[in-house]
Amino acid sequence: MKKHNGETALVAGGAGFIGSHLCRALLQQGYRVVCLDNLLTSRRSNLLALEAERDFTFVEGDVLDPLPQELCDRAGDITRIYNLACAASPPLYQADPEHTMLTNVVGTDKLLRFAEQTGARFLLTSTSEVYGDPERHPQVEDYRGYVSCTGPRACYDEGKRAAEAMTLDFARVGRADVRVARIFNTYGPNMNPDDGRVVSNLVCQALLRLPLTLYGDGRQTRSFCYVADMVQALMLLMESEAAGPDPINLGNPEELTITELVAAIEAIMPHPLEIIYKPLPVDDPTRRQPDISRARAVLGWHPETALSEGLAKTVAWFQRELGRNVPAKETRRVARVAAV
Amino acid sequence: MKKHNGETALVAGGAGFIGSHLCRALLQQGYRVVCLDNLLTSRRSNLLALEAERDFTFVEGDVLDPLPQELCDRAGDITRIYNLACAASPPLYQADPEHTMLTNVVGTDKLLRFAEQTGARFLLTSTSEVYGDPERHPQVEDYRGYVSCTGPRACYDEGKRAAEAMTLDFARVGRADVRVARIFNTYGPNMNPDDGRVVSNLVCQALLRLPLTLYGDGRQTRSFCYVADMVQALMLLMESEAAGPDPINLGNPEELTITELVAAIEAIMPHPLEIIYKPLPVDDPTRRQPDISRARAVLGWHPETALSEGLAKTVAWFQRELGRNVPAKETRRVARVAAV
Structure with missing residues (x-):
């Protein structure tokens, strides 16, 4: 991959399981990294090794609050915004469904506006949950899913669907350059032992x-993708010119x-x-399996x-x-x- | 219907097509009515006759802003909150998709919190759009729909699905007593001539x-329900003890x-x-038709x-x-x- 020395990437939710691996990989790619995280369901211990790095900054904050001044001060340097901010396991996101929904909708809106303001490219980490309990297998990106919008998982599933809708709307009128990843089950070090996955x-x-x-x-x-593969895919998607705003499945088929x-x-x-x-x-x-033809074709990626x-x-x-x-x-x- | 003299109903979006008829019907039922509307896609002319009534108050405001003081002052009297606040026709809700999504999600959250604070019963007007381009006919309430979450209608469809999710979440933990109406195509006087329906x-x-x-x-x-029938259904649903929080289709089968x-x-x-x-x-x-068995059974209602x-x-x-x-x-x- 191309080196990005001097550019700054914002990783919202960077203290979480995937986020912490992403922060490390971005540093290795030459990015300066600002990690914004409320530490509600993520863990600062995931960042222990990173916080020693000169090019890494941790900012504690919730995407529902006004963006911290420390972040606004660096707006001019930010070229990439990764939005991973949301509890992602059912017991944790169901503990405060209102916060989960607002994090996905209002948090995404706030970061999209920050992307519009800074000109940074924005990547939304969406989820295979947008397919709900799918009636087609494997799931391709244009399958619209079968999601209950009234059940206990809806705060997350519908929140992510709404976040996708907003992200695509920003792209449709040229307000932001966006990418949308639909992440399927991922596993590896830094998972929260208590999150019920x-x-x-x-x-x-x-x-x-x-x-x-x-x-x-x-x-x-289920289909389980190792976290190092997933992080590589997210970065390939972010850096791809060809990918465009339409969602792309990332996972292990x-x-x-x-x-x-x-x-x-x-x-x-x-x-x-x-x-x-x-x-x-x-x-x-009961069943969930990604069709990753698009990721293979556009990003040349598959889990290894x-x-x-x-x-x-x-x-x-x-x-x-x-x-x-x-x-x-x-x-x-x-x-x-x-x-x- | 029972008379509700002295009780106050808040109708968010009360200057709109259905909202204005609802305000009138609530006054006739003995309610004092406070209409909150931003007049973005609705029309004050719909309220001309109502504004002469002693028990009717119009408050101009957007549900995304802090609730107007005038409304907060009357919190103690409000027993019913109808949420009809959102542009409802495609050209109008697509004109500002970000505002449409936030109106549905943040606006609904704000009014749900107001219901929690006041103890008022809350009714969300959702929509047949939550079924998207349905693959089953007619649509029953437990059909999960087939909605594109990335298309140009998603700001509305997914916004309403997210609003339903939030409303049910408030009910699940006893934060508010809620009702959810899924409104199918409705027509009648006070429609906006320019809204493209x-x-x-x-x-x-x-x-x-x-x-x-x-x-x-x-x-x-399509199935077209006359507005007087729809307003009667909304009020029956709001006043029904038996209906509970689960969505209920209202429309003409x-x-x-x-x-x-x-x-x-x-x-x-x-x-x-x-x-x-x-x-x-x-x-x-291409096809949309409500199954109103639930409305018939629970509310004893059908369009007349x-x-x-x-x-x-x-x-x-x-x-x-x-x-x-x-x-x-x-x-x-x-x-x-x-x-x-």
């Missing part, structure tokens, strides 16, 4: 020798049942895993990290993470299991 | 002896092609009509006004309206036609 849930349970919780019958499918995921984790762990089954949450999609390799890195990271900071009740449960 | 377009063209513009082949269907609508107009007019065909706009739904009767009243109103204020260029064209 399937990979982090299962890996943590496995490491803590707890029974693994499976929702439904385990036959629902390799479809996997949750049961197969458990088997892949079991293959890494030194001990056998126990499984307990729970009912599927409301509106939980094998699941076994990505999972091994993820398990190793969670092992260190849990070792440093095992939640008290889990420690007790592990102790109990260990005592048996 | 099919009934007003065709009636005005017919009255001005201009060729009638048909988009597509005229075989796309009688499906009609646009060509049949033209024939119905022609039957009223004293002169034959000429038709010109134009291509269908992007994302224009025959199309011929409603159209006759509408034509008579537009005749007076255009007589008062014929646009200059149309006058010239009419004069030219008359001279031939």
Whole structure:
């Protein structure tokens, strides 16, 4: 990739799971990076190594508040705005649905206006959730999805759909140069152990020798993309002149049942895993798989990290993470299991 | 219906087509009425007769701004909040898509918070547009729709879907007592002659002896509900204890092609009509028909006004309206036609 020495990228939500990897990769590409994050569902610890870097600045702030002065002062240098600001896992985004919706709509609007003001290119990280519980497989970008706008996931799903609508509207009348990524399930180091996502849930349970919780019958499918691949795709999309404003799916097209995921984790762990089954949450999609033909054609991108390799890195990271900071009740449960 | 003497109803968007009829009907039901409207796409002339009434107050304001002091002063008396605030016809809501989206999301949030603060019941007027270009007919409330979230109609369609999501979220945690109406095509006096809706377009063209513009082949269907029926339904829904927060379709299930609508107009007019065909706009739904089983069961409501009767009243109103204020260029064209 081309070097971007002297240019500044703003990463809203840069302390989150994908955001923190993106900040690092942007620094490696020569960008100065300003990370704006409210630390509500992200973690400053994800930025520990980055904060030592001269070209990295962390600004604590919520995209719903007026943009911090520190950011406005650097408006003239900013050429890229990545909007990753929003809680992304169901228990976290459902904890305050009003804030989730407003973050997606008002936050996106505010950053689009900042892009209009600065002339920076804007990238919205949208989501496979815009397809809801899809009735077509795999999902192509022009499939309009099957989303409940009244259910408990709607604050996120509809918030992202609304954010896409606004982003495309800014592009349609030339107010901003935009890109829209629809991110499918992604996993890797820096995931929040508490955010209830399937990979982090299962890996943590496995490491803590707890029974693994499976929702439904385990036959629902997902596609899991390793975070390094995803970050590469986001940057390729941002820098692509050819991509244009229309949404582009980013994810791993390799479809996997949750049961197969458990088997892949079991293959890494030194001990056998126990499984307990729970009912599927409301509106939980039963199948989700990206068609990435557009990403292949326009960006020349496809995920390269094998699941076994990505999972091994993820398990190793969670092992260190849990070792440093095992939640008290889990420690007790592990102790109990260990005592048996 | 029960009388509500002494209670106050807030009607946001009360100077619009449906809003103005609603204000009148609420006054007749004994409510004091405060109409909040920014007059962007609505018309103060719709309120001419109402402004003489003691129990009616007009407050000019945009739901995106802080609620006017005059409104906050009456917070203690307000028991009903109707949210009709949003441009509703494609050329008008597409003129400023950012404002349309924010009106639906931020405006609804603000009025929901006002409902939370006052304890007033809140009714969102949503729309059949949440079904997009539906793949099932007729549409029942639990059909999730087929909506493009990136097209030029998305600012409205997705804005309303997001507004529904927020409204249901307020209900789910007991922050507000809410009702959601999905309004299908409605027509009648007080429609804006310039808003590009099919009934007003065709009636005005017919009255001005201009060729009638048909988009597509005229075989796309709509269902047209007379405004008096719609207003009755909105009030029944608001006052219903049984209805609950889930959306409820309001409209006329009688499906009609646009060509049949033209024939119905022609039957009223004293002169034959000429038709010109134009291509269908992007994302224009080809078919839309409400299933109103829920409204029948829960509210005991169905539309009662025959199309011929409603159209006759509408034509008579537009005749007076255009007589008062014929646009200059149309006058010239009419004069030219008359001279031939």
